[in-house]
Amino acid sequence: MLYKTEYSSLVGEILLVAEDENLIGLWIVGQKYFMGALKEEPIEKPDFPIFIKTKQWLDDYFAGKQPDMALLSLKPKGSDFRQLVWNVLCHIPYGQVVTYGDIAKEAALRLNKPTMSAQAVGNAVGHNPISIIIPCHRVVGTNGSLTGYAGGIDKKIKLLELEGVDTRAYFVPKTGSAL
Structure with a gap:
């Protein structure tokens, strides 16, 4: 099952997508290859644990800090x-x-x-x-x-x-x- 939520940033709205406890997508809304090759429409779930962690990471990043990506479980799909x-x-x-x-x-x-x-x-x-x-x-x-x-x-x-x-x-x- 895929889940999604949005995040507002200085570069525009961002869509976050997760599968299980892993972040599989982070796209700026409207970008090229938006949502990649997702086969199903994700379900809205803003309180999903990986989204809470990712939003904190993004808050820190956009505040000029250097958050550690190792704090997030990333599982991009690709060859x-x-x-x-x-x-x-x-x-x-x-x-x-x-x-x-x-x-x-x-x-x-x-x-x-x-x-x-x-x-x-x-x-x-x-x-x-x-x-x-x-x-x-x-x-x-x-x-x-x-x-x-x-x-x-x-x-x-x-x-x-x-x-x-x-x-x-x-x-x-x-x-x-x-x-």
């Missing part, structure tokens, strides 16, 4: 490759950014392959079903482009600035599929 990429995302430190190429190198290393496509990594990053907590907003293009955030580049900038990242060092692309 083995996506799981690997999302695991790499979990190790990006608060207030820092990495490139899609950096993640591709780490994924290749973990898979014992000589190289990995940054495009394949970008696809996995874009389909992250637990945004903000699994920090896909901390990934930028190799050229300094603030590209590829399913919630929207404006929200990516807000999240990075909240974490103290000087976004003036990056740019918003004029064209591209991530806009």
